[in-house]
Amino acid sequence: MKTLSFLVSRLGKAVLVVLGVVIVNFMLIRMAPGDPAAVLAGESGSSDPAYVEQLRQQFGLDQPVYVQLATYLKGIVQLDLGYSYRERLPVLDLILDRLPATLLLMACAFVFAITLGVLFGIVASRSRYQGKRPWLDSVLMSGALLIYATPQFWLALLAIIYFSLHLGWLPPFGMETVAAGFTGWARVKDIAAHLVLPTLSLGCFFMAVYARLTRASMLEVLGMDFIKTARAKGVPVGEIIRHHALRNALLPVVTFAGIQLGQMAGGAVLTETVFGWPGIGRLMFDALIQRDYQLLLGVFLVTSTMVVVFNLLTDLVYRFIDPRIQDA
Template identity: 50%
Template sequence: MGVLDRTGTILRRTAIQVLPTMVGIIILCFFLLQLVPGDVADVLAGESGSATAETMAALRARIGLDQPVLTQLVTYLTNLAQLDLGRSARFNLPVTQLIAERLPGTLLLMLSALSMALVFGVLFGWIMAVFAGRWPDRLLQVLVLVFYSTPGFWIGLMAIVLFSVKLGWLPSNGSMTVGVTLSGWDLIADRAKYLLLPSLAMASFFIAVYARLTRAAMLEVQGQDFMRTAAAKGLHPAVIQFRHALRNALIPVTTMVGLHLGNLLGGAVVVETVYGWPGMGRLALEAVLGRDFNLLLGVLLLSSLLVIVTNAAIDLLHGWLDPRIEAH
């Protein structure tokens, strides 16, 4: 099957799966949220300090919470079919606007953390496989074990203590320097300075996972016939390691990336809260605390769509890494 045919097959399959999957996610999440005690009217009344029963009844009627649950679900799905995610009762703004403001920050953080996890995970795994049984392998295995067994939020807090409090090298909160107008490389350097610590906190666990996967996959690949054939042809050892061994070892790693994307989104809630990073993780937490179900459903919907699209992209990547893989 050619590259274009494989790409078309994967895209068609993804398009067919997206609609029922998204509807199923929305219905499941909608009913699960009904089990949460209280609603946004209770939260707003508590924050105001006082509210009469008539005021709360009027607020629930304005939001639509006075309707039966099935009626609320049908209304939400009808609006969703028109690409309308509704309004946030807590912020009194369209859900689409709130998500659009926070989405770039989360995507930047996730991309940075995922890149860090892949680069260092694959690099550590490759070094461990090349020096298997020797001191570089043993040293990196200890480091990987520490990353694997330590919660990311604790690493984030310890990184703040070391690099922000003790050494003063990196900022501990926010996403950019406030009150300063920057452009070009100065802007990139400023954002990178704020991005480094939260990316490390989010990526630490996945660095360990990808390192161990890469090491195991490379040790398995090195014993296969095509590796001996490449060596017999007189290819340089570096070419054999990168073009043949590492390329095939990346297949299980990229598979795990698709599975871990949801974990990254979940970890964003904690990391963005610890580092004061403005993103969808903090927005989801605010929606939960405020019982703002419209906003929370919008965040869950977009997060699910992001996971589905990323897994489709990984299927395409597998076809490039190993042409023997066919789309089914």
């Protein structure tokens, strides 16, 4: 019952957060300079004011802002995110077509970052705690700091130049080989090869953060009294690390990982643009350049919902790792 009450409470707050984000995004988009109807008319080779006004009426841009907002909110309730006047397709269809690619990239980057980041943090803290090979701690943390300080787009470009152009090991752009006609495992391998560089580019920054955070949290836990008591009782260091220190040290890492999942969705915009990855990040970039406001609002809504869902899942994982929270 406590878990159910927790879920209901969090879902209610999540709905309010998403609603607030939708309203703020809608108002900011409407306050942006430029008229999408005039842009669309100019690209079609017509500057006739009558044609521009016709486009404004067609897309509801001639209505007062509060009427447009009410219409948009009503459409969201009905799972209608509007119509893209540039792509000539419903916004929801465009997003659903691109969303799997973004989720695949984010999942791979997150697993890569959290796995290697926590592993490097454990290795670094253990070497510092035992006093054996202290140079390993310095090397790992210096490397993490270097990766953290490197701009993401520069790292992506370096990866393309070295691994694709110089060595020729991996494809530089896209999600799969164009017109290759692969099926089955051949297509899976082709997508996996295209996925390596975007995953490394997006995940390395977060891996560095998790490594440093895990190391700091592990060293803090290893200095506590219950760890000293376990050492005094003769418990091996490996068992202390795995069964006593790691679970407590993971609490801040899990909290931070949940927050950064939302940042990873934002970072995917740059990564998808550099690597030509056909996800919603690239879709949002194209919509911004083309002033496709309905598509922009739809992408903002989906990414905001993703961030809220990720934070809800983080709360659930946090309660699983630390059962004391369930009684709080």
